[in-house]
Amino acid sequence: MTQPPEFDDTFRERLHDLLVWRRDVRRFRTDVLPQGVVETLVDEAILAPSVGYSQPWRFVTVRNPARRTAVYKNFLACNRDALEDYKGEQAKLYASLKLSGLDTAPEHLAVFVDNATNSGHGVGRKTMPETLPYSVVMAVHTLWLAARARDIGVGWVSILDSERVKAILEAPEDWSLVAYLCIGYPEEEHTDPELERYGWQDHDPQSSALLKR
Ligand SMILES: Cc1cc2nc3c(=O)[nH]c(=O)nc-3n(C[C@H](O)[C@H](O)[C@H](O)COP(=O)(O)O)c2cc1C
Helix, strand or coil, rough: CCCCCCCCHHHHHHHHHHHHHHHHHCEECCCCCCHHHHHHHHHHHHHCCHHHHHHEEEEEEEECCHHHHHHHHHHHHHHHHCCCCCHHHHHHHHHCCCCCCCCCCCCCEEEECCCCCCCHCCCCCCCCCCCCHHHHHHHHHHHHHHHCCCEEEEEECCCCCCHHHHCCCCCCCCEEEEEEEEEEEEECCCCCCCHHCCCCCCCCCCCCCCCCC
């Protein structure tokens, strides 16, 4: 029988570093990633937990230039639309934010939930069906950490029309888009979120996130 590993203080410190240095990346170098690394990241992502062991995640590598351009154009249109929700100084600041690295990231990875999967036979999701897409989010975060551990950055783009992206990628009918990820080597490394650095949103303290009963 394989012995479980021992996670010592050194490992815990490194894990803390990984969590602190994981960032949403929008500024990518254009150099290609090593052959097979996206597949390795997906292998690690699918070690994530899923409701009833449903494993509802489905990944699509998007390498076709026409499809990538179509997704990027959709982002530009959706972002212009989102800008209209803001006024004055906030609109100016919004317009100055960089909210995707779709134009430079060497890899695009779309992550879907398969709403029709029978894996897990429905365990755990009768009362909370939303746990199916939650499971896919767990895989996305696992991939994010696995990437950062290899000095690779991930940026999540949600400023997209999910139905349009599904059509561009010719995804099966029963799938819904959960995340569209840009993946590549980051141009710069930071411990603070870009939106904090550019004055859009401060870090909320633990006191506003943790309720005691
Ligand atoms: C569900 C989700 C959707 C997101 N969508 C976008 C997006 O469309 N564009 C963007 O620039 N960042 C997006 N992000 C990244 C967040 O803005 C980022 O995680 C947050 O500002 C905190 O920064 P950090 O990830 O570097 O800690 C998204 C993150 C999540 C979890």
